[in-house]
Amino acid sequence: MEHTPLACSHHDHGHCITDALEAARQLCVGRGVRLTDLRLQVLELIWQNHKPLGAYTLMEMLAKANTRRVAPPTVYRALDFLLEQGLIHRINLLNAFIGCPSPSTKHQSHFLICRACGIAIELNQPELSQQIIGVAQDAGFQVETQSLEVSGLCANCAGNTEHDGHEHGHGHGHE
Amino acid sequence: MEHTPLACSHHDHGHCITDALEAARQLCVGRGVRLTDLRLQVLELIWQNHKPLGAYTLMEMLAKANTRRVAPPTVYRALDFLLEQGLIHRINLLNAFIGCPSPSTKHQSHFLICRACGIAIELNQPELSQQIIGVAQDAGFQVETQSLEVSGLCANCAGNTEHDGHEHGHGHGHE
DNA sequence: ATAGAAAGGTTATAGAGTAACATAGCAGGA
DNA sequence: TCCTGCTATGTTACTCTATAACCTTTCTAT
Structure with missing residues (x-):
């Protein structure tokens, strides 16, 4: 990211990430659903920046991070879970996914x-x-x-x- | 279509089609762009009903209508033209295309x-x-x-x- | 007529998503 | 504790959607 795109320009994005992950953890505990390692990792990767990421991009990122290559169904299942819990949104225009900053409110x-x-x-x-x-x-x-x-x-x-x-x-x- | 879905219920859809095609013809003449046989046929097929149609569904319909099978790029080029001219819209949610009833107004x-x-x-x-x-x-x-x-x-x-x-x-x- | 542009044909491939089935891990109850 | 069943993940193969690249045909204007 050369010229740190906009909303990104003037904020501590690390804060976005930790906030989002902490909110996700609490929300899942509250609902009695399991935020597994994989799901958490996918959520974390999605939060790397404020740009929507495609499922296959996420797969590559997972491969780099883990040395293990995951197959499409694996990442799609994690995405489905995150969508159901409202932790991410799908951008139809881009076939991509992005973190939701306020997952607790419908x-x-x-x-x-x-x-x-x-x-x-x-x-x-x-x-x-x-x-x-x-x-x-x-x-x-x-x-x-x-x-x-x-x-x-x-x-x-x-x-x-x-x-x-x-x-x-x-x-x-x-x- | 068993129970003629809604907006479809109480109107003469043949009228929708002829109107749309006539409007398209005039609009293209006015703009000096070419509404070729293929483009017209794709537009006509899209107007068969008020449900968005996928590109591959259109390909099958073209195959049935023409005895010739057309390849994906052919139908996508026709769709691109129709999109550019505002004659159809793309429904991202469905990866499908639908006729625009008022193509002349932006x-x-x-x-x-x-x-x-x-x-x-x-x-x-x-x-x-x-x-x-x-x-x-x-x-x-x-x-x-x-x-x-x-x-x-x-x-x-x-x-x-x-x-x-x-x-x-x-x-x-x-x- | 003929050159150039625009449209369409063809082959191959990339990108997005899912079906179906196998395995692993975690729960709660006998 | 072990068993049982449920949930999550792994694996293979495939479908659906879309485009790249290149070639041929058809217009259009001179």
Whole structure:
């Protein structure tokens, strides 16, 4: 990560990770479900940064970390568990997964995704959820899950491209 | 389709198709782009009903219709064209594609998707788009595309399951 | 006519996800 | 304690989704 993408710029990310892992541990204990080594390790890898990671990327990371190579079902099962517990979200736009910063409160999946640096910022907008439910109800539709994926440029990347020149669409390499 | 799923219930779908194809033709002429036989045929197949269709399903349909088998790149190129022209939308949740009823006006991709019958209902809610843009701006994020995919039960299916009993999750077969 | 661009054909492969079955590890009860 | 059953993980093979790379055909404009 060359120019430490945006939300990442000004925070101690180690703190994000330890907080997320501790929250996950407590939450699993409270629910009586088992946060095994593998599941914890996958969660930890997902939290390495604020960019969604694909299942196969995670497999490679696990292989590097463990010297053992895990097969797809292994990582998908861990991901399924984490999804069920609300510890991660799936970004359909990218076929990728990202850590949830507030797993203890039930909420919908609303993300801003930067096409330049790849970061995904989770929104916390209950009013937006409510408005969407309202619109759906007007159509007689009974909402179960919401997935909002907004693509564009994050504050950092939009700022950078504007300084660079007037261009805004070349996604200057990032990883 | 046994119990003609919802929005499909009470409309002349042949009309949907002819309207969509005519609109597509005019739009392409106006833009000076070529709506070739293949592209038109793919669009027509997508409009067969209001359910999103996968690329490989389309390939099979093309094979049946044409006696010739087309390879994946062929159908994906047609889909790319139709996406670029706004004639169809991609439903990320399903890896599938669906016709756009109003391709001439630029708009975002907002859908209600029934998990029981598979129908996808496109919303037309500029205020919702605006609210999303507003929320993004508050985070310094510059929006380029929006994808809202709401999953749940459509009016028809919610009604049916409630009458059937108290169950609501068996997605009683539909095709 | 003919060059260049655009569209489509073909082969091969990458990427994402799951089915089915085998094994290991952890629980609680006799 | 041992047994039993459940949960988690390992393994193999496969399906589904999508694209790379290269070639041929078909338009279009001069």
